[in-house]
Amino acid sequence: MDDTPRSNRPVTTTESSIRLLEQLKDRPGQTLDELAAGSDLARSTVHRHLLTLEDNDFLFREDGTFYLSLRLLDFGISARTRVPFFDVGRRQVDRLAEETGEKVWLVAKEGDFSIHLYKAFGDSPLRTSARVGQRRYLHQLAVGKAILAYLDADELEAIIDRQGLLEMTEHTITDEDELLEELEATRERGYAFNIEESIEGLNAVGAPIRDEDGTPIGGISISGPANRVKGAYLRNELPDKLLAAIDEIQINLRYS
Structure with missing residues (x-):
């Protein structure tokens, strides 16, 4: 068992990105407005997170709808x-x-x-x-x-x-x-x-x-x-x- 303590000062921006990824895992294919409505973040903040994730190929967008990228499969494997x-x-x-x-x-x-x-x-x-x-x-x-x-x-x-x-x-x-x-x-x-x-x-x-x-x-x-x-x-x-x-x-x- 690993006794290394967990952080008691998490990076909130990272946590927000993770929550958005989890939202898309649970319900693939959501728009910016849908993702903002399902989070506790401002629409503008969600937009910045989505663009950053998209720029790094963790998400892809099709007709205004966001999906998890297959790049995540590489991480899982x-x-x-x-x-x-x-x-x-x-x-x-x-x-x-x-x-x-x-x-x-x-x-x-x-x-x-x-x-x-x-x-x-x-x-x-x-x-x-x-x-x-x-x-x-x-x-x-x-x-x-x-x-x-x-x-x-x-x-x-x-x-x-x-x-x-x-x-x-x-x-x-x-x-x-x-x-x-x-x-x-x-x-x-x-x-x-x-x-x-x-x-x-x-x-x-x-x-x-x-x-x-x-x-x-x-x-x-x-x-x-x-x-x-x-x-x-x-x-x-x-x-x-x-x-x-x-x-x-x-x-x-x-x-x-």
């Missing part, structure tokens, strides 16, 4: 290359998707969140709103709970304090004692379940990828429709395949 398990993890994700026919995700832990790095679908027609690069709350996901289960107790408590336990569906665990009990069970078996906790009608199993010290740095999940991914298939068959893939990743990390 560059960031992903620093993930030590990405290449070997991606191969295992592809193999699991082919073996199971289900949707498989590779994620990394960064700070208090999980980041979706790579996905494979197998034969599954399942499509959800999850996308590569998306940041998610750990407690809402099978792989996120698997990561939480192996964190140092102080870091776990700090994440809960900072982020809370926000509800995604009526099945999301929002009680801390209930979550801690489930994390204990997760440590005992080595994997976690998501029973319609992030998306109604979706079940998943997830397991952590850990470094040489045992600290979770990412993980893999396998998910599918709740009417099919259930029972012994969810509780036994998929976890066995998942843990075998995790073992291969960790062996590769240890001896690479």
Whole structure:
């Protein structure tokens, strides 16, 4: 865990630019007036930020409408290359998707969140709103709970304090004692379940990828429709395949 303190004197102009980028990420294609209306900034200030971002190729404009530039993709791919398990993890994700026919995700832990790095679908027609690069709350996901289960107790408590336990569906665990009990069970078996906790009608199993010290740095999940991914298939068959893939990743990390 990095103990470097965060700045208590943020650069407000930088924060304003970031908020505008986030507005365009959440709703692509907005005009100056729409972006100004969605922010707490004056229209003239928003205009200056947009022009600066456009001049540096972080935005492009078409018929008066602003969009995120694909230059940002270059930054994201560059960031992903620093993930030590990405290449070997991606191969295992592809193999699991082919073996199971289900949707498989590779994620990394960064700070208090999980980041979706790579996905494979197998034969599954399942499509959800999850996308590569998306940041998610750990407690809402099978792989996120698997990561939480192996964190140092102080870091776990700090994440809960900072982020809370926000509800995604009526099945999301929002009680801390209930979550801690489930994390204990997760440590005992080595994997976690998501029973319609992030998306109604979706079940998943997830397991952590850990470094040489045992600290979770990412993980893999396998998910599918709740009417099919259930029972012994969810509780036994998929976890066995998942843990075998995790073992291969960790062996590769240890001896690479």
